[in-house]
Structure formats: structure tokens, C-alpha cells
Amino acid sequence: MARFESYGVGIPGIDLQELSGWLIVIEGTDGAGRTTHLNRLRPVLERKGYAVAETGLSRSDLAARGIRQAKEGNTLGSNAYNLFYATDFADRLERQILPALRAGFVMLTDRYTYSLIARAIVRGADPDWIKNVYSFSMKPDAVFYLRIHVEDLVPRIVANGGFDYWESGMDLPMGADLFDSFVNYQTRVIEELDHLAQDYGFETLDATRPEDETAEDLADRVLKLLDRRPNLLLELVEEDTSRGDGPA
Amino acid sequence: MSDHLPGTYAATRTEYPGRLFIVEGIDGSGKSTQLTLLAQWLRSLGYPVVFSEWNSSPIVRETTRRGKRRKILTPLTFSLIHATDFSDRVEREILPSLKAGAIVLADRYVYTALARDVTRGVDPQWVRSLYRFSPVPTVAFYFRVPLEVALKRILSGRPKLKWYESGQDLGLHAEPAASYRLFQTRILESYEQLTGEYGLHVMDATKPIEYQQKLLRRAILPQLGGLRRDLRLHGAL
Numbered sequence: 001m002a003r004f005e006s007y008g009v010g011i012p013g014i015d016l017q018e019l020s021g022w023l024i025v026i027e028g029t030d031g032a033g034r035t036t037h038l039n040r041l042r043p044v045l046e047r048k049g050y051a052v053a054e055t056g057l058s059r060s061d062l063a064a065r066g067i068r069q070a071k072e073g074n075t076l077g078s079n080a081y082n083l084f085y086a087t088d089f090a091d092r093l094e095r096q097i098l099p100a101l102r103a104g105f106v107m108l109t110d111r112y113t114y115s116l117i118a119r120a121i122v123r124g125a126d127p128d129w130i131k132n133v134y135s136f137s138m139k140p141d142a143v144f145y146l147r148i149h150v151e152d153l154v155p156r157i158v159a160n161g162g163f164d165y166w167e168s169g170m171d172l173p174m175g176a177d178l179f180d181s182f183v184n185y186q187t188r189v190i191e192e193l194d195h196l197a198q199d200y201g202f203e204t205l206d207a208t209r210p211e212d213e214t215a216e217d218l219a220d221r222v223l224k225l226l227d228r229r230p231n232l233l234l235e236l237v238e239e240d241t242s243r244g245d246g247p248a
Numbered sequence: 249m250s251d252h253l254p255g256t257y258a259a260t261r262t263e264y265p266g267r268l269f270i271v272e273g274i275d276g277s278g279k280s281t282q283l284t285l286l287a288q289w290l291r292s293l294g295y296p297v298v299f300s301e302w303n304s305s306p307i308v309r310e311t312t313r314r315g316k317r318r319k320i321l322t323p324l325t326f327s328l329i330h331a332t333d334f335s336d337r338v339e340r341e342i343l344p345s346l347k348a349g350a351i352v353l354a355d356r357y358v359y360t361a362l363a364r365d366v367t368r369g370v371d372p373q374w375v376r377s378l379y380r381f382s383p384v385p386t387v388a389f390y391f392r393v394p395l396e397v398a399l400k401r402i403l404s405g406r407p408k409l410k411w412y413e414s415g416q417d418l419g420l421h422a423e424p425a426a427s428y429r430l431f432q433t434r435i436l437e438s439y440e441q442l443t444g445e446y447g448l449h450v451m452d453a454t455k456p457i458e459y460q461q462k463l464l465r466r467a468i469l470p471q472l473g474g475l476r477r478d479l480r481l482h483g484a485l
Contacts, residue, residue, distance in 0.1 A: 009371035009374045010371065011324055012323035012324060012368060012369030012370055013323065013369065061320060062311060062321070062325060062329075063329070065314075066308065066311035066314075070308075073307070075307055076308070076336055077338070077339025079381055080305070080307075080308065080332050080333075080335040080339060082335075083328060083335050084332045086332075087325055087329045087332055090322075090324045091325050094325065095320070129377065129380055129381075132377045132378075133377075135374065136324060
């Protein structure tokens with residue numbers, strides 16, 4: 001049985017049987033602390049001997065630059081943005097995530113398709129359509145959802161340099177000013193992520209707790225998940241015993 | 249009359265007052281020549297005409313070019329980047345023009361994507377769903393031409409075959425011209441299938457150009473009822 005399963009259709013030229021490794025996703029809205037927690041998680045896993053790779057939204061070789069340019073001018077149709085992000089995701093899936101999984105890495109993914117689906121739905125995309133667009137993606141081993149209320153988000157955003165145009169949904173916009181639009185937009189994004197959390201079975205973590213507590217919780221859950229894999233070290237021990245030097 | 253109006257393939261069908269005529273066919277089928285002649289005729293009659301070309305979104309095109317130049321496009325990203333380009337043109341060019349009551353002429357349309365992507369191994373149902381946002385054309389013309397005729401037109405005029413255009417990404421054949429031939433054969437088969445599925449209006453592209461143009465105009469004329477014309481432009485060309 002293949003380690004990974006697609007949500008729907010296959011990727012041309014890709015055999016999921018070839019993949020090992022782990023695909024671990026951190027989801028959460030802007031300011032939920034995803035980056036902080038990924039940075040803390042990585043060394044924990046590496047100390048245990050796991051090789052770790054990372055990827056995140058709009059970091060593709062193919063489309064990152066185009067998306068950045070489109071954002072600067074705000075000159076792309078809204079649905080075209082959805083598809084541009086899908087292109088970016090597909091490029092990272094094929095040229096970053098799959099090679100890492102093939103090589104047996106733990107792939108830590110800073111947001112997967114879910115944030116992209118949520119932002120598209122908030123911008124008016126048909127939910128079934130956008131989910132189907134991403135149906136070439138594989139089900140991750142786990143999705144850890146750093147959940148936060150918009151009220152808890154506001155002070156973090158202010159402390160981190162203020163409201164971003166896109167993260168405030170100002171392309172729509174959803175309020176009279178940056179703050180109003182931010183609150184309304186993020187409220188809707190969190191709502192959609194909550195729906196997706198149910199539909200796709202995320203593990204939800206309360207991200208309003210002190211940072212150390214959330215970090216420890218996340219590390220525990222990830223390590224537990226990695227332990228669930230057939231332990232090759234144990235198999236080695238069993239091989240030794242069945243070779244005849246064990247008890248008769 | 250209302251069945252002449254373009255809506256979208258999406259479940260909720262919005263209809264627009266303009267008209268959408270599109271041409272499809274393999275390279276060398278002569279479809280672009282026919283569309284250009286059609287545009288001139290429609291403009292001379294005073295109709296507002298908007299021309300929309302495949303792969304022409306100013307923002308997205310640059311990424312497509314980058315992907316092609318560096319040969320990093322896979323069947324999946326090739327499909328998605330073209331859908332991105334097309335979506336941008338639908339939102340910013342095609343739909344506003346249809347809302348404004350214009351005649352939109354598109355050189356290649358979703359059927360190009362369906363034919364190519366499926367040939368590249370992309371799931372046929374997935375790519376159909378991907379393009380669900382597209383307006384349904386008033387009439388979609390398919391310029392049917394035997395492979396050998398098209399090949400002669402293309403290979404005589406433009407000997408340098410591009411990597412993706414000739415399907416070299418699929419590893420069909422090491423020699424570009426041979427790969428091109430194999431790839432176009434498959435595209436042609438895909439088109440034939442789409443013709444039935446989507447009711448494309450088939451044109452015999454081996455006939456003389458002016459004869460095809462006459463048939464094209466004859467097919468389009470009954471679809472123009474109720475469209476606004478700017479009579480100041482009438483006969484100006």
C-alpha cells in the first residue's frame with residue numbers, strides 16, 4: 001500500500017508508491033505563529049535524527065516572482081490569483097515536496113492547500129470548484145491547525161509592524177479602513193479554516209496559549225506521529241533474533 | 249434568442265448581452281487567418297469587436313515564458329499556468345466585453361487547454377472542472393485539417409520547433425520534428441473527441457480561404473440579432 005493517497009486525481013508522471021517520508025502541515029491564519037513554531041519544531045526533529053525540509057506559500061521557483069509582481073500592481077483578476085497560487089503550489093509540490101518525500105525527509109509545510117482554499121472562498125470562489133482544483137494534492141500525515149481568535153490576532157499584528165494590504169483583504173475591501181477590513185477579512189478566513197478543519201480532520205491547537213506551551217504541545221504530537229511509523233530500528237533487532245542467535 | 253447568449257460552464261448560469269465566437273484547431277489549420285478576416289468584416293459593419301488571444305495576460309505571460317524557457321513546466325503546472333492566464337483574460341477582458349454587448353473573438357479557447365492537457369496525461373475530468381469559470385461561446389468553430397496539410401504549412405514556414413509546442417517534454421521522440429508530428433497527431437485525436445462533446449462547429453480547413461470565410465460569416469450572421477452597432481463606423485474600413 002502506498003504511503004500517500006491523493007485527495008482525488010493523480011499527478012501526471014508521479015507514482016505515489018515511490019514516496020516515503022512524512023508530510024506535516026502547519027495551518028493557521030496570518031499571525032497565528034506558524035513561522036515561530038516551525039522554527040522551534042525543526043531542531044527538535046533534527047535532534048531525534050530526522051532530516052527536515054521546509055516549504056511555504058509563494059516560494060516556488062516558477063511563480064513566486066509573478067505573484068509578487070501581480071500583488072504590487074494589484075493587476076490580476078481575483079480568480080486568476082486563485083489559480084496563480086494553485087500553480088505556485090503545484091510547482092512546490094512537484095519540485096520541493098515530492099523530492100523530499102522520495103528521499104525520506106520530514107517535509108514541514110507552512111500552510112498547504114487549505115489556506116489557499118479558504119482565501120479563495122472568502123473572495124467568492126465556489127467551494128467545490130476550488131477544492132476540486134487542489135484535488136491533485138496528497139493527504140498529509142497530519143495537519144496541525146494553530147487556531148486563534150481575531151481579537152488575539154490584532155495585538156500581534158500591531159506589534160509586528162501593522163496591517164498588510166492583502167492579509168487585510170483590502171483588495172476586496174471588507175471595511176471602511178485597514179483595521180475594519182482586517183477584522184472582517186480575518187474573521188471570515190478563520191471561519192473557513194474552521195470548516196476545513198472539520199472536513200479534512202485537522203488537529204486543532206489553541207495558539208493563544210503561551211508560546212512555550214504551544215511549542216511543546218506541537219512537538220509532542222509530531223513526535224508521536226513519527227513514532228507511529230513502523231520502526232526500522234526495531235525491525236533490525238527482530239532480524240537479529242530470527243537469525244538463530246535468539247531464544248529457541 | 250436567449251440560447252445564443254454566452255453564460256459560463258458553472259452551475260449558476262449568468263447570461264451576457266455580447267457574443268463570443270472562438271476558433272480552434274491545430275497549428276497550421278488557418279484559424280487565425282479566418283478570425284482576422286472575420287474581425288475586419290464585423291468592424292466594417294459597425295460592431296464593437298474585442299480580440300482575445302491565447303496566452304496573453306500581461307502579468308501571467310511572463311511566468312509562462314520563464315517556465316518554458318527554463319523547461320521547468322510539468323504537465324500539471326503547464327495546465328495550471330495556462331488556466332491562470334485564461335482566467336485573468338476572462339475576468340479582465342472577456343466578461344467585461346460581453347457585459348458591454350461587444351463581440352469577443354477568441355483565437356483558441358478552453359478546448360486548446362483540454363486537448364493539450366489531456367494529451368499530456370492530465371486527468372480529463374479535473375481539467376474540465378478547472379475551466380468551469382469559462383463563458384460558453386455563442387459558436388465555437390473547429391478548423392479541421394489533415395495532419396499532413398497542417399505539417400506542411402508549419403514545417404515549411406517555421407523550421408525551429410519550440411520545446412513544449414512539439415511535446416518534447418513528453419519524451420515522445422528525440423528528434424523535434426518527429427516529436428511534433430506525434431504530439432500533433434494526439435492533439436488532433438483529442439480535438440475530434442471534443443468536437444462531439446461540446447458541439448463544435450466543424451469547418452473544412454482544406455478549402456480555399458475566401459470560401460471558408462464566406463461560410464464563417466454565413467454561420468455568424470444569424471447570431472448577431474439585438475447587438476448594438478456604432479453606425480458612424482459603418483463602412484469606415
